[in-house]
Amino acid sequence: MAKSLLKRFSQSTVVSVANYKSIFARPRQHFQTQKQSSNLILAVKKENHLYPGSGQVQGFGLENFFYNTLTLNCVYNCDYCYLQGMYPSANQVVFVNSIDFLDAARSAISARTNKAQPLYLCISYDTDLLAFENVVPYCREWITFASEQTDLLLEIRTKSASYRSISDLPVTDRVILAWTLSPEIVASKYERGAPPVHRRLESAASAAKKGWPVRLCFDPVITVPDWKSHYQKLIETTFDAIPCRSVRDATVGVFRMNAHYLDRIRKQRQNSDILYSRYEKEGENVSYSKEQRPEITSYIRDLLTRHLPPERIEVWT
Numbered sequence: 001m002a003k004s005l006l007k008r009f010s011q012s013t014v015v016s017v018a019n020y021k022s023i024f025a026r027p028r029q030h031f032q033t034q035k036q037s038s039n040l041i042l043a044v045k046k047e048n049h050l051y052p053g054s055g056q057v058q059g060f061g062l063e064n065f066f067y068n069t070l071t072l073n074c075v076y077n078c079d080y081c082y083l084q085g086m087y088p089s090a091n092q093v094v095f096v097n098s099i100d101f102l103d104a105a106r107s108a109i110s111a112r113t114n115k116a117q118p119l120y121l122c123i124s125y126d127t128d129l130l131a132f133e134n135v136v137p138y139c140r141e142w143i144t145f146a147s148e149q150t151d152l153l154l155e156i157r158t159k160s161a162s163y164r165s166i167s168d169l170p171v172t173d174r175v176i177l178a179w180t181l182s183p184e185i186v187a188s189k190y191e192r193g194a195p196p197v198h199r200r201l202e203s204a205a206s207a208a209k210k211g212w213p214v215r216l217c218f219d220p221v222i223t224v225p226d227w228k229s230h231y232q233k234l235i236e237t238t239f240d241a242i243p244c245r246s247v248r249d250a251t252v253g254v255f256r257m258n259a260h261y262l263d264r265i266r267k268q269r270q271n272s273d274i275l276y277s278r279y280e281k282e283g284e285n286v287s288y289s290k291e292q293r294p295e296i297t298s299y300i301r302d303l304l305t306r307h308l309p310p311e312r313i314e315v316w317t
Ligand code: SF4
Pocket: 074, 075, 076, 077, 078, 080, 081, 082, 083, 125, 126, 127, 128, 159
């Protein structure tokens, strides 16, 4: 991977460092300034090739829930993205030692606690791997890997319209292709750099038509003015584009973020109203209030139950 990337970017200046953290984790970097012209960092991740899944995402009752970080940061720049508060740098890190990540997944499959269920592994958790596929073909590598494993279920979550970059691969039910969908008003205002929703839907519809298990993620739901009618329209448009029988399942979650990350983002960034709404702090996280959250998620869930049975809808509350 390192060789092919160096060849692809042969016109770039290469600076060698002993440890990527000496660049990536430098203090006093400005995330949004750096995001305007980020650099590519090729690195070796020496440990933590797998993490246990967090309560911040929906696991559909799958107990052997893990995620990994094949890259750090994302080609998109959503206003509500917690990566701005989590990482000191906006530079894009690609870990080139995929063999270690694959080995860790193999070991975790063997060691999983609930042998009746597969290892459920999200590989596009803190990034958008499919959006980056034309640079680093990790989705291809992991889909091929999953096809060869009997007890693995991968989730690849994306806002991209890049299904075409993997459309030649044989369909496997061991990989869920998950599209995050937002009303156009939310996408155009807060999901900077990501394709418009109709293009994501075209991509998801192509994947569903070919037989891929497709997940629809209405997450984070943002309560823009008149949010109910915007989400109603989105869900109608979605199921006009993708027949419900072709949808594996759907997830719903409201905006939420680690409070410390939000504080850090606010210190660097004043140009997004979404970061300055009144949120309620609960434990380490901020989100809409306890009263608002069930109202929001019930509304979206009710819209979805017109198309999907309740057991195929998972809600983060
Ligand atoms: S697509 Fe996801 S990971 Fe990428 S910037 Fe948006 S919220 Fe962050």
